[in-house]
Amino acid sequence: MAPKYKLTYFPIAGLAEQIRFLFSYGGIEFEDNRIDPASWPTLKSTTPVGQLPILEVDGKVLFQSIAINRYLGHILGLAGKTPLENCEIDAVADTITDLRFKFTVWHQQEEGPKKEELKEKLSNEVLPLYLGKFEQWATANGGYLALGRLTWVDIVAASIFEVFDKMFASKFQTQSLLNEYPTLQKLQSTVFNIPNIKAWIDKRPADKLQ
């Protein structure tokens, strides 16, 4: 019997949307449990490290979004065939997380000159470096980020780049942080147009917190 999946997160895309994309890609049913933010202080202490998302698989609680994405990637045939191939995928995933971390440090900084300085650095150094590398890898891999074929990290990247754009693009006076990266734009479009993912995007609930 297929496992029963329950995904718990806030009523936004954030770090759960990649998981929702992967479930949709695989045509796997899951309970999309979007909590009322008012209930979070109570729920928080019941989670493994005080964070969401969590994914319950027949009641067993999985946590850490990238670990969950990798788990689904393996189940869905979107992982590598060897440890070496998986290392290539994983390195891209961890580099996306590094970029996310840099956004977070800036985002959480109090308004002031330090925050402006972090933003300048993001704009002039960090984003060109990271997005430039992703663009380079996608160009070298036939439009995908690793292994020359679709893997779970492409689906993660397509969704995370959308989240980055929703949260941050306007702060950088652009519609999309990917504007100067045509291969990444094409990768995102490729993922968004996978029929099962397109169907999810067409029906997904609107974010309530943004």
Place this chain on the structure above:
Amino acid sequence: MAPKYKLTYFPIAGLAEQIRFLFSYGGIEFEDNRIDPASWPTLKSTTPVGQLPILEVDGKVLFQSIAINRYLGHILGLAGKTPLENCEIDAVADTITDLRFKFTVWHQQEEGPKKEELKEKLSNEVLPLYLGKFEQWATANGGYLALGRLTWVDIVAASIFEVFDKMFASKFQTQSLLNEYPTLQKLQSTVFNIPNIKAWIDKRPADKLQ
């Protein structure tokens, strides 16, 4: 024929020591290439994302330390047997990385009241939360962090906790951040006393940068 491994990092423990531990555990020969920090500005642009460590496997360049640790874990029989088991290991590894990020934010902050505030938060909230969780998981898993047996994340944790202690413990007026966490101390001791790892610890070069 066994692959040829070349690990490149600064002449310190840092984020390479976990890889050195795993090679040692497996009795796998590797070139331990410790660069002169003066050569880093030149070398930096030749690395995948301007970071070390990198691991060359028959010339193929792997990067991102946790991805490399996971790769070696799979090769050495220290991974899970199913995607679900691996997700449990990976979630612990990513939680260790989260803690490392929090140390980094504090460590990179300029001296001043904000840095003091971050240190207070680390001391009173972050460390008790994370180390408390690790202690709890180790207690629930027969002394290991996941799956009730030794996996690669135990070796990573034992080494990273040593690095945290070298870098940060004195700032928190303690000899070891694990002082109040007996199960984690025991886990670290268990890993350090695995004969192949003990042999590495006994012969490893002294850090040059600390």
